[in-house]
Amino acid sequence: MRASFPHMGNIHLLMSDLLERLEVEYIVAPPTTTKTLEIGVRHAPEFACLPLKITVGNFIEALDTGADTLLMAGGTGPCRFGYYAETQKRVMEQIGLDFSMVTFESPAAHPAMFVKAFKTIAPDKSVLQVWRALKTSFAKGRCFDLLEKRLLQLRAYEVAPGSTTAAYEAGLELMSKAKSREQIDAAYAEALALLDEVPLDREREVLKIGIVGEFYMLLEPFVNFGVERWLNEHDVYLERSVYLTDWIGPSRRNPVLGVSDADVGRLAHGYLSHHVGGEGQATIGHTMKYIEEGFDGIVHLLPFTCMPETIAKTIFPRLARDMDIPVLSFVIDEQTGKAGVITRLEAFLDLLWSRRRAKGGVRELVAS
Amino acid sequence: MRGYLGIDVGSVSTNLVMLTEDDEVAASVYRRTRGQPIVAVQDGLQELATQLPEDVEVAGAGTTGSARSLSGVIVGADIVKNEITAHAIAAKHVVPDVRTVLEIGGQDSKVILLRDGVVIDFAMNTVCAAGTGSFLDHQSARLGIPIEEFGGYALKSEAATQIAGRCSVFAESDMVHKQQIGHRLEDIIYGLCKALVRNYLNNLAKGSELAAPLVFQGGVAANAGMKRAFEEALGEAIVIPEHFNVMGAIGAALLAKASMAGGRRTSFKGFCVSDLVYDTSNFTCKGCANTCEIVKISIEGEVLARWGSRCGKWEVEERVSAAKA
Numbered sequence: 001m002r003a004s005f006p007h008m009g010n011i012h013l014l015m016s017d018l019l020e021r022l023e024v025e026y027i028v029a030p031p032t033t034t035k036t037l038e039i040g041v042r043h044a045p046e047f048a049c050l051p052l053k054i055t056v057g058n059f060i061e062a063l064d065t066g067a068d069t070l071l072m073a074g075g076t077g078p079c080r081f082g083y084y085a086e087t088q089k090r091v092m093e094q095i096g097l098d099f100s101m102v103t104f105e106s107p108a109a110h111p112a113m114f115v116k117a118f119k120t121i122a123p124d125k126s127v128l129q130v131w132r133a134l135k136t137s138f139a140k141g142r143c144f145d146l147l148e149k150r151l152l153q154l155r156a157y158e159v160a161p162g163s164t165t166a167a168y169e170a171g172l173e174l175m176s177k178a179k180s181r182e183q184i185d186a187a188y189a190e191a192l193a194l195l196d197e198v199p200l201d202r203e204r205e206v207l208k209i210g211i212v213g214e215f216y217m218l219l220e221p222f223v224n225f226g227v228e229r230w231l232n233e234h235d236v237y238l239e240r241s242v243y244l245t246d247w248i249g250p251s252r253r254n255p256v257l258g259v260s261d262a263d264v265g266r267l268a269h270g271y272l273s274h275h276v277g278g279e280g281q282a283t284i285g286h287t288m289k290y291i292e293e294g295f296d297g298i299v300h301l302l303p304f305t306c307m308p309e310t311i312a313k314t315i316f317p318r319l320a321r322d323m324d325i326p327v328l329s330f331v332i333d334e335q336t337g338k339a340g341v342i343t344r345l346e347a348f349l350d351l352l353w354s355r356r357r358a359k360g361g362v363r364e365l366v367a368s
Numbered sequence: 369m370r371g372y373l374g375i376d377v378g379s380v381s382t383n384l385v386m387l388t389e390d391d392e393v394a395a396s397v398y399r400r401t402r403g404q405p406i407v408a409v410q411d412g413l414q415e416l417a418t419q420l421p422e423d424v425e426v427a428g429a430g431t432t433g434s435a436r437s438l439s440g441v442i443v444g445a446d447i448v449k450n451e452i453t454a455h456a457i458a459a460k461h462v463v464p465d466v467r468t469v470l471e472i473g474g475q476d477s478k479v480i481l482l483r484d485g486v487v488i489d490f491a492m493n494t495v496c497a498a499g500t501g502s503f504l505d506h507q508s509a510r511l512g513i514p515i516e517e518f519g520g521y522a523l524k525s526e527a528a529t530q531i532a533g534r535c536s537v538f539a540e541s542d543m544v545h546k547q548q549i550g551h552r553l554e555d556i557i558y559g560l561c562k563a564l565v566r567n568y569l570n571n572l573a574k575g576s577e578l579a580a581p582l583v584f585q586g587g588v589a590a591n592a593g594m595k596r597a598f599e600e601a602l603g604e605a606i607v608i609p610e611h612f613n614v615m616g617a618i619g620a621a622l623l624a625k626a627s628m629a630g631g632r633r634t635s636f637k638g639f640c641v642s643d644l645v646y647d648t649s650n651f652t653c654k655g656c657a658n659t660c661e662i663v664k665i666s667i668e669g670e671v672l673a674r675w676g677s678r679c680g681k682w683e684v685e686e687r688v689s690a691a692k693a
Contacts, residue, residue, distance in 0.1 A: 033657035317575035326489065339434065344492060347452035351487045358486045 001025060003102075003121060004067035006055035007032045009219035010148070011244060013176055014141040015071070021133035022122040029062035032222040036061055041334050043091050049080070049303035050223055050333050051216035056088050063092075063099055069121065073248075074105040074113075078277025079308050136181060138245060143188040145243040145256040147171050150195050152240060155232035157200040165229065167194045204235060207352050210290030212241040212283045213301035214309045217332060219244060224301055224330075225338045227345070231299070234349055239295070241286035242279065259289065271315045280308030284315055287327070296352045297326040299345075304333035326351055369394065370425045372628075373416075373636065374621025375409060375443060376451065376614070377401060377435035380474020380502060381587060382408035384416045385617035386424070387625070391461065395419035396614045398587075405435040406665075409442050410642040417639045429636040430454075430624030432616050441665060441673040442646060444637035447620075447627040454619030456480045456487050459583045461622055462609040467579040470598065470606070471615070472568065472588035474501040479572045481579075491572040499568040501588045503536045507543065507560060511553070515591075518557060522593020525558035533563025561593040565601050580604045585615040646672075653677055 003026040005015050012028045019026040030036070032054060040057030059070050075082035085103040092099065102121055107114040118130045125133075147168060155164040171191025178187035209231060217224055218240055228238055243256040250261045257264075264285035265275065272284045287298050300316065302309030316327045328348045330341060371394055376383045382405065384397040397415045401408045417424075430447045431440040432454035440448040459469040460482065469480040477499050481489040493499060508515040529551045532542040539560065546556050569578075582604055588594055589612040598606050611618060628634065650663045660677045674684040 030657065034659065035657035320489075340492070343434075343450045343452065344490075346450040347487075347490055350450070350453040351490070354486045355488070358484065 001069050001121070002027060002067050003069045003071055004029050004059070004062035005071040006058040007220065007222075008051075008055075008216055009221070009244060010141075010144050010172070011219075013144055013172065014137060014244065017140055017176075018133060018137040019121075021137060022118070022125055022130065024121050027062065027065060027067050029058045029067070030065060032058060032220070037222075037334060043095055045087070045091075047305050048087065049214075049306050051214075051220075051303055052080075052084050052087065053334065054220075054223065055084070056091055059088060059092060059099075060097070063097055068099055070099055070101045071121070072101060072103050074103045074110075076106060076109050077275070079306075081278065136184070138249060139181065140175065140178065140184050141245045141248075142255060143175055143184060143191070144172065145245050146188075147175070147191055147195065149240070149243065149256060150192065152228060152232065152238040154195060154198065154200065155229070156206045156235055156237045157202055157204055159199040159201050161233060164195065164198045164232075167198050170194055206235045206237045207297070207349065207356070208237045208239075208290075208293075208295045209297050209299055209352075210239050210241065210286060210295050211299045211301070212279075212286050212290075213312075214279055214303055214306050215242045215247050217301040217303055218242045219247075223303075223332060225341050227299065227301070227330075227341070230342070230345065234345075236349070239290065241282060264289065271319055272311070276308050276311045278306065278308030280311045283309060283312040284319070287316075287319065287325075288323075291323050291325050295325075296356060297328070297348065299348070300327055300329040302329065302331055304331050326355070369421055369423065370427050372621040372625045373426050373429040373443075374454075374617035374619065374624060375412070375429070375431045375433075375439050375445070376454065376616030376620055377405045377409060377431065377433040377439045378451070378473055378475070378616070379434055381613070382412050382433075383614040383617040384409075384412045385611070385614050385621050386416060386420055386426075387618065387621040389427075391622065391625075393611055393614075393618065396611060396617070398613050401435075405438055406442055406646050406648065409439050410644075413443070413639050414642040417642075426634060426636045426638070428621075428624035428628040428632075428634050430620035430622075430627070432620040432623075437673070437675070438665065443641055444635040445624070446632070446634055446636065447623050449620060449623050451616050451619075452478060452480060452490050452492065453487070454616045454623065455585065456482060456490075456619070457622050458615040458619035459585060459609070460485060461618065462615075463581050463583050463607055466581050466583050466607075468582045470568075470578075470582060470584045471586040472500060472584075472594070473586040473616075474505075476500060477568055477572060477586070477588075479568075479576070479578070481576055489576060491574075491576075493568075493571055499533075499564050499571065501586070503539070504560075504564070504588065504591065506536075507540070510540075511557075513553075513557075519590065519592030519594070521554050522558040522561050522591070523596060525552075525554040525593075527555055528562050529555040529559035531556065531559040531563040533560070533567040539563060558593055558597070561591065561597040562601070565594065565597040569601060578602055578604075581607055583607045583609060585609055585612045587613050589613070650676070653682065655679070655681065 036057035039060050040053035044053040044056045072085040089101045102117050104117045105113040151168045158164045171194050174187045174191050178184040246254040246256045252260050254260050264282050267288040268281045268285035272281050275281050313329050320327045372387045374385045382401045386395040388394050395416050397412045428446045431445040432449050432451045436448045455471050459466045471478045478492040508518050529546050532538045584606045589608045647666045653660045658678050662676045662682045664674045665672045674682050
């Protein structure tokens with residue numbers, strides 16, 4: 001058996017670590033490229049969302065490079081994500097591919113199925129061994145997330161373009177090699193130090209933007225045109241509403257985000273009083289949180305045909321008016337072009353700077 | 369004379385404007401891009417120069433539009449700015465208390481909302497051409513009526529024909545159908561204007577308050593039928609600025625002026641760029657499966673700019689603008 005899994009931001013770092021602990025043979029699928037997208041678009045249903053199309057592409061490329069067992073997460077609730085493992089399986093079976101698929105259902109909703117999935121890929125490991133591996137890998141994954149969060153906060157101030165990104169990537173590299181808890185802690189401290197050593201211009205006036213929306217769109221730079229890096233490099237401090245480990249294993253603390261899903265949900269109550277699947281309610285809740293914290297604006301990313309985020313999107317015009325906060329939504333699919341996204345982002349930053357200046361900020365729209 | 373140059377290179381038209389130091393339009397050019405932005409800019413500059421005195425001195429240059437980066441490299445712009453901001457700045461210059469800008473160009477359309485002189489919201493159409501100038505152009509050609517006379521026909525209509533405006537393909541078949549069953553041409557043309565306005569308002573202005581004063585600009589503002597349709601739909605008078613078709617270029621010139629405020633020297637290369645031979649070439653990067661198409665713009669073997677890669681490894685761009693925001 002040789003396992004593989006779809007890409008989504010840094011998930012391959014977390015999955016590689018976990019599969020190594022469980023002594024499961026695996027390969028990392030080729031990185032997501034336009035070829036992946038083309039393969040996915042060719043085979044996946046047209047009105048499925050972009051994440052489904054790209055992950056089908058990842059799976060097919062993984063099978064091409066020697067994988068035979070595909071790992072996918074399951075889910076419950078109004079978001080179609082819960083069906084995706086099944087949809088992917090049927091799409092690939094229809095084109096005559098030979099593979100087996102293992103779906104990891106939510107341990108809270110379906111504990112027996114969760115355990116069974118691990119038994120399938122690592123039959124020699126006891127439940128206790130799996131549990132320990134999960135715990136350690138997760139702790140490591142959390143460090144990746146915390147580094148990324150720090151990156152989004154610091155990069156806007158960097159003196160040399162690209163220096164923070166380079167430090168972050170070096171940090172990921174260090175972290176990837178760490179195995180034991182002690183090594184992980186040491187590597188994390190070292191990676192954090194690398195980031196904190198990057199020369200910064202703390203006097204620089206920056207905008208603060210909260211980036212919210214559907215998890216895959218936020219976590220995967222290929223589909224969001226590297227919007228985070230672009231914003232950071234145009235003097236924008238960022239906070240993001242989704243991090244991988246908090247998303248996979250939500251807890252009362254959500255150590256990366258620092259706020260529980262329940263509390264975020266409550267913040268949304270004035271506009272959306274119940275869960276609508278996916279991150280629909282969290283998108284509104286995090287937006288309210290960023291407004292409370294005095295952010296300048298909100299960037300909202302969603303895949304075309306995504307129901308939960310479409311609900312959030314229709315709430316935004318009223319919320320934006322009530323709370324006096326600019327919101328820019330991007331509905332993304334395989335037709336979306338980067339040029340259009342950049343034009344709107346540029347105009348959005350101009351808008352935010354003008355507002356800042358109208359409220360007494362010093363920076364001119366046109367810096368001379 | 370001294371002045372500021374603004375260049376707006378869009379998908380359909382290329383517009384150039386020379387503003388005096390008192391922000392008056394000294395000369396303007398509106399021409400077709402015809403898929404050749406470099407040639408359009410070079411020829412446009414030459415045409416602009418013929419309208420200007422010999423001793424003209426360009427104190428600053430700005431570019432905007434979808435080819436803003438390319439044209440910025442070609443002319444040596446002091447500032448390169450997106451077209452949404454450029455249009456807002458120009459509208460505010462003409463009507464200082466403007467609260468809504470309706471802009472319809474050749475291949476895109478936008479709505480910009482301002483309050484107290486600050487842009488508070490904007491929207492730009494994405495992939496649909498149904499509400500833009502290209503579609504009107506196409507229909508005028510099909511009906512054999514010059515685009516300049518299209519608006520006049522619409523004004524003669526007494527009862528607009530219902531036309532499906534959601535999609536340009538459906539709109540066309542609907543128009544053919546209405547012609548075949550005997551509707552008057554005037555009514556069909558005005559019906560088309562109304563359909564485009566409906567489409568624009570539904571697609572772009574969703575849920576936002578389009579408050580007066582309203583300024584309508586972009587090439588399509590030349591069409592009196594569109595103005596009438598907007599006024600009927602919104603119940604407000606619409607202002608069409610004198611230089612409605614070159615507002616993006618005016619905005620770019622105003623931005624150029626603002627960017628030179630600190631006494632900077634312009635990086636404008638001069639009207640002579642019309643005579644230079646720019647060499648553009650492209651190749652496909654084989655570095656990964658993204659197979660990005662890289663475009664290279666050079667002059668006499670010296671690379672001025674190179675872009676198109678996802679990862680950024682090929683990107684070379686002259687710092688055409690110190691202004692980041």
